[in-house]
Amino acid sequence: MPAALVVTTHRPTLDFTAGILSRNSIDIITAADANEAIRSLLAVSADVIVVDGLSVDAVALGREARSVSSLAPLVYITSAAEKWSRAAPRLSERDSVVSRPISEREMTAAVQLALGPTDVAMPGRLTIGDLIVDSYAMSVSGPNVTVSLTPTETRLMRCLARAKGEVVPVSALIRLVWGIEPRTGSRDMVRAHVRNLRMKLRRASGQDGLLETLPRQGYRLVSR
Numbered sequence: 001m002p003a004a005l006v007v008t009t010h011r012p013t014l015d016f017t018a019g020i021l022s023r024n025s026i027d028i029i030t031a032a033d034a035n036e037a038i039r040s041l042l043a044v045s046a047d048v049i050v051v052d053g054l055s056v057d058a059v060a061l062g063r064e065a066r067s068v069s070s071l072a073p074l075v076y077i078t079s080a081a082e083k084w085s086r087a088a089p090r091l092s093e094r095d096s097v098v099s100r101p102i103s104e105r106e107m108t109a110a111v112q113l114a115l116g117p118t119d120v121a122m123p124g125r126l127t128i129g130d131l132i133v134d135s136y137a138m139s140v141s142g143p144n145v146t147v148s149l150t151p152t153e154t155r156l157m158r159c160l161a162r163a164k165g166e167v168v169p170v171s172a173l174i175r176l177v178w179g180i181e182p183r184t185g186s187r188d189m190v191r192a193h194v195r196n197l198r199m200k201l202r203r204a205s206g207q208d209g210l211l212e213t214l215p216r217q218g219y220r221l222v223s224r
Helices: 011-023 034-043 058-068 104-115 151-162 170-178 187-205
Strands: 003-007 027-031 048-052 074-078 096-099 125-128 131-134 139-141 146-148 211-214 218-221
Touching: 003 011, 003 034, 011 027, 011 048, 011 104, 027 034, 034 048, 034 058, 048 104, 074 104, 096 104, 096 170, 104 151, 104 170, 125 151, 131 151, 131 187, 139 187, 146 187, 151 170, 151 187, 151 218, 170 187, 170 218, 187 211
Parallel strands: 003 027, 003 048, 048 074, 074 096
Antiparallel strands: 125 131, 131 139, 139 146, 211 218
16 A cells, blocks of 8 residues: 655644545655654655645755655645745656645645556556557557657646546646646646547547546546
8 A cells, every 4th residue: 555654733734635645545654844754754665745835844855855765756735825936846747736725636636646557667658448658759559549649748648647537627737737836827728738638549549538528627537
């Protein structure tokens, strides 16, 4: 079972995050400050580190944690008012930022993105039904044909695939795929890329309905 290290002094944030992690079958390790977090990482292995930026210096802790546990992705919790330029940076493609008020869907998507696929033998490749997504070649292959993807489509596909059939909100996609705050990103931008990706999935698989739109909720990748 995967494990998550949650670093916060805010009890409601801990309880809310712990509930989400528990529902996703993830063990929980807690720490109240940066020093305790580093000691925990030296003693146990964490698959994802959730850092509450209102409790600790998320940037500093993120750097220290990455030096101790280089493979553990980071999920930063920050205030909604904090500008992206001042938020803790994404240090890898699996790091993400979640702002208050925390959405369960958004936190779930961020954690699932951090954990990645269960089969990590080839981290650059994901299998969804009959489709193979190759991040290095930026392509999706199916029974019919191999179709090239743009860098943005590749990130979008990986984000949706790692959600494992769960709905990913538009706000989460704007953050995780484009790395910007939702208020500075257009939903039309997301819709346009989803439309193009849906056409390419149809070409590769010969099927419709692999990428679903749920009005006022987000998008979901369906494995058939």
